Amino acid sequence: GDSVTQMEGPVTLSEEACLTINCTYTATGYPSLFWYVQYPGEGLQLLLKATKADDKGSNKGFEATYRKETTSFHLEKGSVQVSDSAVYFCALNAGGTSYGKLTFGQGTILTVHP
Amino acid sequence: EAQVTQNPRYLITVTGKKLTVTCSQNMNHEYMSWYRQDPGLGLRQIYYSMNVEVTDKGDVPEGYKVSRKEKRNFPLILESPSPNQTSLYFCASSRVIGQGASEAFFGQGTRLTVV
Numbered sequence: 489g490d491s492v493t494q495m496e497g498p499v500t501l502s503e504e505a506c507l508t509i510n511c512t513y514t515a516t517g518y519p520s521l522f523w524y525v526q527y528p529g530e531g532l533q534l535l536l537k538a539t540k541a542d543d544k545g546s547n548k549g550f551e552a553t554y555r556k557e558t559t560s561f562h563l564e565k566g567s568v569q570v571s572d573s574a575v576y577f578c579a580l581n582a583g584g585t586s587y588g589k590l591t592f593g594q595g596t597i598l599t600v601h602p
Numbered sequence: 603e604a605q606v607t608q609n610p611r612y613l614i615t616v617t618g619k620k621l622t623v624t625c626s627q628n629m630n631h632e633y634m635s636w637y638r639q640d641p642g643l644g645l646r647q648i649y650y651s652m653n654v655e656v657t658d659k660g661d662v663p664e665g666y667k668v669s670r671k672e673k674r675n676f677p678l679i680l681e682s683p684s685p686n687q688t689s690l691y692f693c694a695s696s697r698v699i700g701q702g703a704s705e706a707f708f709g710q711g712t713r714l715t716v717v
Contacts, residue, residue, distance in 0.1 A: 492644075520699065524708075531606075531692060532645075532708040539699060577644060581704055588633035588652065588696040588704050589660070592644035 490515040494578050494593035501568055501600050509563040509596050511552075511578035519580040521545075521554050521561040522590070526575040535563075535576070568600045604629045608693050608709035615683055615716055623678045623712050625693030633696040633704060634676040635660065636668065638689040639711075645692065651676055683716040690714075 495510040513519065520539045524532040536545030541556035550565045561578060578593040606627045615621055627634065635650035637660075647660030651670040665687055667679040676695075680687060691712045696704040 520704075522705070531710040534705065534707075537699075537705065579645075581706075583704070588635060588650060588706075589647055590637075590645070590694075590706055592637075592646075594642055594644040 490519070490580060490582050490591045492578050492580055492591055492593035494576075494596050496594075496596070498597035498599060501598070503570055503600055503602050504567045505600075507563070507565040507568045507572075507598070509576055509578075509598070511561045511563065511593060513559050513561065513578075513580050515559075515580055515582050515591075517582060517584060518556075519582045521552070522579045522581070523550070523552055523561070523563050524577040524579060524592075526577065526595075528574070532577065568598075570600045570602055573598055573600045604707070606693055606695055606707050606709040608691075608712050610712060611710060612713050613715070615714070617684055617716055618682050621680050621683060621714075623680075623691060623693075623714070625676045625678065625709060626674050627676075627693075627695040627707070628674065629695060629697065629707065630673065631695035631697050631707075632673070634670070635694050635696070635706075636666070636676070636678045637692045637694065638662065639692060640689055648678070648691075680714075683714075685716045688714060688716050 523535040525535045536547040538545040538554035579590045636648040637645040649668040651657045693709040694706040
């Protein structure tokens with residue numbers, strides 16, 4: 489079945505440090521890939537997405553590139569801020585008969601210190 | 603404002619006492635689903651609905667029921683809650699973004715504690 493594996497956290501960084509959160513996936517066909525962010529006490533918000541190989545999703549300084557050859561979708565940011573502290577989830581949607589269903593990774597807690 | 607609304611946000615109940623968590627969306631999406639979030643496990647799908655009167659089991663459906671009588675509403679029902687259903691629950695509705703894929707919008711979550 490479909491699965492998503494994220495790097496284990498928690499991740500603790502100082503402000504302005506570089507961030508990479510690794511995400512790899514297993515899926516049949518050509519899934520769409522997503523990063524969702526969950527700020528403390530809130531629901532999940534879509535951070536960025538990519539729907540086909542080599543697509544790059546970007547938002548709020550975060551980027552991720554859909555790499556089909558390595559089945560990866562790593563999240564990167566060049567300079568993190570305290571306000572980026574949150575839980576980040578990598579997810580895939582396999583489409584087709586799995587229309588609507590998201591398969592999530594376990595989540596990575598990011599804490600950014602001033 | 604486009605949104606998914608869940609109620610209540612927090613709920614503490616006792617084992618065996620039936621409860622319902624409501625979910626409503628105003629985006630006219632056909633697909634809706636329920637997830638539970640547990641530490642170290644991410645989010646797992648409980649039930650989903652592809653349209654009115656069409657529902658099906660997700661990955662962890664045991665102990666839950668759903669109904670879809672109207673397009674906008676998708677309540678989650680726990681007929682006899684047990685402590686292992688203590689969790690954070692999210693409702694989501696999805697729109698198609700092309701090639702059969704979809705993008706989900708989530709509610710604020712319901713933190714349920716069963717004692």
